[in-house]
Amino acid sequence: MKHLSTKEKAVKINIESNFFGTIAEIGGGQETARHLFQAGGASNTIAKSISAYDKRFSDHFYNEGKSSRYVAQSRLNQMLNEEYKQLMHVLTQEHDRKFFVFANTVETLNFHKTNQGHGWLGIAVEGQEKNSPNILVVHVTLLENDPLLQQYTLGALGINLIYAGLFLSDSPTTIIPSLIDNLDLDRIEIDYIHFEGPDFRDVDNRLMNVILVKNNMTPAIMFDPKGTVHQPADMLYKKNVLAVRGFFRPINKLGMDIINDSLEIFKNDEEYEADNTISFCEITLNYLMQGEELDEQDFLHRVDILNMMGQYVMVSNFSRFFQLGQYFTKFKIKKLRVVVGMPTFVKILDESYYRDLKGGLLEAMGQLFQRNTKLYVYPSVDEKSKKVITPVNAEFQSNARLMLEYLFSNRRIVILKNVSQEHLDITTQEVTKLISEGDSSFCKLVPDEVGKYIIKNHIFGYNGPDCE
Secondary structure, eight states: OOOOHHHHHHHHHHHHHOOOEEEEEESSSSSHHHHHHHSSSSTTTEEEEEOSSSHHHHHHSSTTTTOOOOSHHHHHHHHHHHHHHHHHHTTTTTTEEEEEEEEEEEEEEOOTSSSOOOEEEEEEESSOOSSEEEEEEEEEEEEOOOOHHHHHHHHHHHHHHHHHHHHTOOOHHHHHHHHHHHOOOTTTEEEEEEESSGGGTTOHHHHHHHHHHHTTTTTTTEEOOTTOOHHHHHHTTTTTEEEHHHHTOOOOOOHHHHHHHHEEEEEEETTTTTHHHEEEEEEEEGGGTTTTTTTTHHHHHHHHHHHHHOEEEEEOOOOOOHHHHHGGGTTTEEEEEEEEHHHHHHHTTTTGGGGTTHHHHHHHHHHHTTTTEEEEEEEEOTTOOOOOEEEOOOOOOHHHHHHHHHHHHOEEEEOOOOOOOGGTOOOOHHHHHHHHHTTTGGGGGGGGGHHHHHHTTOOTTSSOOOOO
16 A cells, blocks of 8 residues: 655645644644645644744643643643634634644754653544544654754654544554654654544553554553553653563463562662662563464453553563663663573573674673663473572583673672472463363462453453362
């Protein structure tokens, strides 16, 4: 399917839509309005164009004279609400057309280029209910190193968002890839998307944000224990972070042991602060895919169970651990602790996995082990001998053994010692097999509430008796 150019989209918005509305832009120029005016026929579409650039004017119009964060979702929501109410008040009696409001509040690069360009963009569009518009909001990080280029990017993105809101609202999954039409992913990162309104009642924002990760529009998204989507930056900035990677299909007793033991160790670490520490379960997108397709229900079940157990969740597209470590550096994290099992730990030190890197194993370890990073490693059990395997007695290649000695001497490796030995031989494969066979003995391997939830809701394909 051919993508329309930015100008073609602007022309179609002006000429072919039955919408009339307001363009309100703060901080990044009036680039979206400019595209519509230059396309011609803007009088058919634009009721008002405004840029409350001064903070006092912004507060006056959108925050009742009270100061607050200016480049924030709350400010964007105020802009959308206020401008839509004004349209309804002034024009309802005179127009039989539908209304929309596009708004953005953006910080582009400053003169000294000491900041990170980013912003919030949104559209409120009249749908089935005139007084309750459908709302689509995105947060973007601007990656270009020139403020003028960032403005051009914002203009194109604004047109994409308006076009999606006016013409694609019946297909939310189509909206997401359309947002980067005529844009490259080295220019922009869309790291949050939110749908709400009468016509979006059936949209699950968790799935929509995972689609951002799937389409490489952002490397990771996060959910709090209530299942609400958050930007990783908001959750992680200057925090102490404990990340536990796994399949979590579902989380089992071993997984809970690992999380609890890791937190206890972390609490004894220097500079630990309870109110500034976050732990979460991280699932790489590879674990959620069935071929090229995202298994949506399987994903939602995993997240629901983790949330039920009080866990935060991250979904990422990092297939290798050093990418995860490198990603966290931009959030100025205080302490990073990454939890891995022995099979994964052996792979982390296997230099054959890094043949594509110029520095090989050394480069990968340098990216993973930033100055604030440690690995927490939990033991495994040898299937034949039933011997407990740890980094101390495991077999490694000679180069890996030297690297391991270096990491130990610098206290970068911590072995989890309080994981229950009776749970060490629990595997995701075993639990999954028992569930698929309808064997209720899986209940003995997972927390009680998890077993009851799976049986009650018949998830992961379970169709068997209740727990004994």
